[in-house]
Amino acid sequence: MTRLNWGMIGGGDGSQIGPAHRMGAQADGNFSFVAGALDADADRGKSYAQSLGIAPDRAYGNWRDMLEGEREHPDRVDLVTVATPNSTHFEITRAFLEAGFNVLCEKPMTMTVEEGEEIVRLAREAGRICAVNYCYSAYPMVRQMKAMVAAGELGAIRCVVANFSHGHHAAGDDADNPRVRWRYDPAQAGVSGQMADCGIHALHMASFILGDELRSLSADFASTVPGRVLEDDAMVNFRTEKGTVGRLWTSTIALGRQHGLDIQVFGETGGLRWASEQPNQIHYHRLGGRVEIIEKGEAGLHGDAARLSRVPIAHPEGFPLAVANIYVDLAARIRGEVAGALPGAEDGLRSMAAVYAAVDSARRDGAWVDARPPMFR
Ligand code: NAI
Structure with missing residues (x-):
C-alpha cells in the first residue's frame, strides 16, 4: 500500500x-x-x-x-x-x-x-x-449507536437529546481575555457564538446517529456574561425530517461540566446514552429490562464499531484516534476503496443552515423556522 x-x-x-x-x-x-x-x-x-x-x-x-x-x-x-x-x-x-x-x-x-x-x-x-x-461521529461506540438505531434495536425513534455544554467561559472577569473575546464578537465569530462553535457538533451527532436530517427548530439564545454580544448559552428544540423530537442544550458557562458532549436516543423499545467523557461505553436500556453497558472491544458489536476500534477492550481510545478514523475513511475514498461514513460538505452546509435558523428564531422569541439549506428544500 x-x-x-x-x-x-x-x-x-x-x-x-x-x-x-x-x-x-x-x-x-x-x-x-x-x-x-x-x-x-x-x-x-x-x-x-x-x-x-x-x-x-x-x-x-x-x-x-x-x-x-x-x-x-x-x-x-x-x-x-x-x-x-x-x-x-x-x-x-x-x-x-x-x-x-x-x-x-x-x-x-x-x-x-x-x-x-x-x-x-x-x-x-x-x-x-x-x-x-x-x-465525534467517528468514535467506535457512536458508530455502534448508529448501527443499533438502523437495525431497529430501539424500535421507532421518538426523541433525541444532545448536549454540548461546558463551563470554560464562565468567568465574568475573563470576558476580555483575547482568546475568549473573539468568540463572542460578531466581527470575528459571525452571527453566532456557542451554537456555531459547539452546538453544531451535537446537532451533527443527532442527525448522524438517527440517519435523519434536521427540518425545523425553535431557539432561545442568552448572553449570560455582561458585555458579551453573541450567545454563550442556547436551548434549541427541533424536529427531524422523519418527525423525531429533538432537544439541544449548548453552553459555555455550565460550571461543573468539563467537555460536556453527550447524546441520548429514546425509541419505542429502548434507549441509548453516550458521553464523550466515557467514550468506550454506551448505556442501553431495553423496555422492561435493566440498563446494560455495552463496551468498546467486546464481542458482538456492529461492524463499523469493531472496525474502528484499535486498542483492546477496556483500554482508553480517545480523541486523536477518533480523528484518525476520519482519515482512515478519507484514505479509502481517495484510493477508490470501499469507505465508511464520512461527514461531508453537505453536513457542513446543513450546520450553517441550522445556525442561521437558530439565530433567526432566537431573534423572534423562539418562532419555529425551517432549518434546511435552501438547496435541500
Ligand atoms: P488556534 O487559534 O488554537 O490555532 C489556529 C492556528 O491556525 C494557529 O497555528 C494559527 O497561527 C494558524 N493560522 C491562522 N490563520 C492562518 C492562515 N491564514 N494560514 C495558515 N495558518 C493560520 O485554533 P484551533 O482551536 O486549533 O481551531 C482551528 C479550527 O479548528 C477552528 O475552525 C475550530 O473551530 C476548529 N476546531 C475543531 C475541533 C473539532 O472537534 N473538530 C476542536 C477544536 C477546534
Missing part, C-alpha cells in the same frame, strides 16, 4: 486542533506529512513545519504559496486539511477544491449558508472529496 501525500494549513505550534490532525493523519500509515502552511506568521510556520520533518521547499509561508507550489508539484498532496480559524475556511477550501485537491475542512465549514452551498456545488462539480471534521 503506497502512502498518500498530506498537507495542512493552520494547526501551527500551540494550536488546539493541530496535534490531533497530525496524530490522526499519520496513525495508520496512510498519509505522509509532506507540505504545510501552518501558521498565520510565515516564519513561524516555515520553521515549525521543518521541525516536523517537512522539506524546506514545501514548508510554505502562507496558503496561497502552498496552492501554487503544490498545484504543479510532481508528487503533489492528495489531501489538504484546513485547520485555520473559522473565517478563513471558505476561501481556502474553495481555492483548493477549484485546483482539484481533496480537502478536509474544520468546522464550521463556512461563515454563511450561501458559502456552504457554493462549497457543496464546487465539490460536486470538481468531483473531489470535501469532508468536514465532525470527528
Whole structure:
C-alpha cells in the first residue's frame, strides 16, 4: 500500500486542533506529512513545519504559496486539511477544491449558508472529496449507536437529546481575555457564538446517529456574561425530517461540566446514552429490562464499531484516534476503496443552515423556522 501525500494549513505550534490532525493523519500509515502552511506568521510556520520533518521547499509561508507550489508539484498532496480559524475556511477550501485537491475542512465549514452551498456545488462539480471534521461521529461506540438505531434495536425513534455544554467561559472577569473575546464578537465569530462553535457538533451527532436530517427548530439564545454580544448559552428544540423530537442544550458557562458532549436516543423499545467523557461505553436500556453497558472491544458489536476500534477492550481510545478514523475513511475514498461514513460538505452546509435558523428564531422569541439549506428544500 503506497502512502498518500498530506498537507495542512493552520494547526501551527500551540494550536488546539493541530496535534490531533497530525496524530490522526499519520496513525495508520496512510498519509505522509509532506507540505504545510501552518501558521498565520510565515516564519513561524516555515520553521515549525521543518521541525516536523517537512522539506524546506514545501514548508510554505502562507496558503496561497502552498496552492501554487503544490498545484504543479510532481508528487503533489492528495489531501489538504484546513485547520485555520473559522473565517478563513471558505476561501481556502474553495481555492483548493477549484485546483482539484481533496480537502478536509474544520468546522464550521463556512461563515454563511450561501458559502456552504457554493462549497457543496464546487465539490460536486470538481468531483473531489470535501469532508468536514465532525470527528465525534467517528468514535467506535457512536458508530455502534448508529448501527443499533438502523437495525431497529430501539424500535421507532421518538426523541433525541444532545448536549454540548461546558463551563470554560464562565468567568465574568475573563470576558476580555483575547482568546475568549473573539468568540463572542460578531466581527470575528459571525452571527453566532456557542451554537456555531459547539452546538453544531451535537446537532451533527443527532442527525448522524438517527440517519435523519434536521427540518425545523425553535431557539432561545442568552448572553449570560455582561458585555458579551453573541450567545454563550442556547436551548434549541427541533424536529427531524422523519418527525423525531429533538432537544439541544449548548453552553459555555455550565460550571461543573468539563467537555460536556453527550447524546441520548429514546425509541419505542429502548434507549441509548453516550458521553464523550466515557467514550468506550454506551448505556442501553431495553423496555422492561435493566440498563446494560455495552463496551468498546467486546464481542458482538456492529461492524463499523469493531472496525474502528484499535486498542483492546477496556483500554482508553480517545480523541486523536477518533480523528484518525476520519482519515482512515478519507484514505479509502481517495484510493477508490470501499469507505465508511464520512461527514461531508453537505453536513457542513446543513450546520450553517441550522445556525442561521437558530439565530433567526432566537431573534423572534423562539418562532419555529425551517432549518434546511435552501438547496435541500
Ligand atoms: P488556534 O487559534 O488554537 O490555532 C489556529 C492556528 O491556525 C494557529 O497555528 C494559527 O497561527 C494558524 N493560522 C491562522 N490563520 C492562518 C492562515 N491564514 N494560514 C495558515 N495558518 C493560520 O485554533 P484551533 O482551536 O486549533 O481551531 C482551528 C479550527 O479548528 C477552528 O475552525 C475550530 O473551530 C476548529 N476546531 C475543531 C475541533 C473539532 O472537534 N473538530 C476542536 C477544536 C477546534
